[in-house]
Amino acid sequence: MQTESISQLFEIHIEELESWEKRPRKNNFFEIVYVERGSGSQCINQHKFEYNQGNIFFLPPLDCHSFKINEPSKFYFIRFTDHYFLSNDRLADYNAWFDKIAYIIANYNKVPGDIISTERERQFIVNNIKLIYQEYLARDSYSDSIITGAVASILNILARSIEKKYVDHANNTDNRFGEIVRYINTHISDSNKLSIPALADKFGISKTYFSEYFKKQAGQSLAEYILKSKLRLVETKVLHTDLSLKEIAWQLNFTDSSHLARSFKKVYGMTVKEFKNSGQVCGS
Helix, strand or coil, X not given: CXXXXXXXXXXXXXXXXXXXXXXCEEXXXXXXXEEXXXXXXXXXXXXXXEECCCCEEEECCCCEEEEEXXXXXXXXXXXXXXXXXXXXXXXXXXXXXXXXXXXXXXXXXXXXXXXXXXXXXXXXXXXXXXXXXXXXXXXXXXXXXXXXXXXXXXHHHHHHHHHHHHHHHHXXXXXXXXXXXXXXXXXXXXXXXXXXXXXXXXXXXXXXXXXXXXXXXXXXXXXXXXXXXXXXXXXXXXXXXXXXHHHHHHHCCCCCHHHHHHHHHHHHCCCHHHHHHHCCCCCC
16 A cells, blocks of 8 residues: 655645546545545545545544545645644644644544535635635745644534534434534543533533433443543554653643553553554455
8 A cells, every 4th residue: 555745744736637547545644635626436444435526535543445436526635634733833732723623534434435524615715725725835034833723613613514424423313412522522531520420510411410311422431432432542642642641641631651552442442652653454
């Protein structure tokens, strides 16, 4: 499996293709893809779906993807590494910002494909992609700041769209459950807010019934859900940041790095180091 790299921290390209000659590939960078014209199908981590004019996709690093082009297609590819926002003080607090978009990476595979919620948001993203391309060509003293702000805006909209689809899915069986899921993920590192008494009070559910209610809706206990949600964020931080295991454990309120490591191995059947070395599973 080929892993494609970029030579700079940030690149944007327009490609017009009649066929996809490349084999399925992994990237070592984040990628936003906008389909300005054409149709076909895309495969991301063995999920296949149709693409059409106007679709927008987000690909975290180490995802496996390929295209099958049915009609000649024009793509905008925005590619950047996690270090893009660390350089030149582009964002005052990269770690806080990354935690905000970690929701995208941790939950993206739950809603593969185009995940834009509204046409207003879609047009906003398209306009920003085209603005980024023009600034990338202009390259004056203001361009870097303008590009960085536009990329951050796009990612925040993608995060909101993914959260909405995830919450809407959880609401299919009970209209409170989606909000409970949103609240848990928003406060994932605050154990006091995620206790059964605290959640029961917050959402007006009997304390004695809450555990049964949650397991009925989620198919797993509250403790299992919280742990797995934390570990999805551990995956993201291990693969896409330079944080130590001790720092990640502290951020996510594990007792210590040993507690995190034991929990990870129990759920994934491998050590954190083995997971980092193997990356994402990618079929051919």
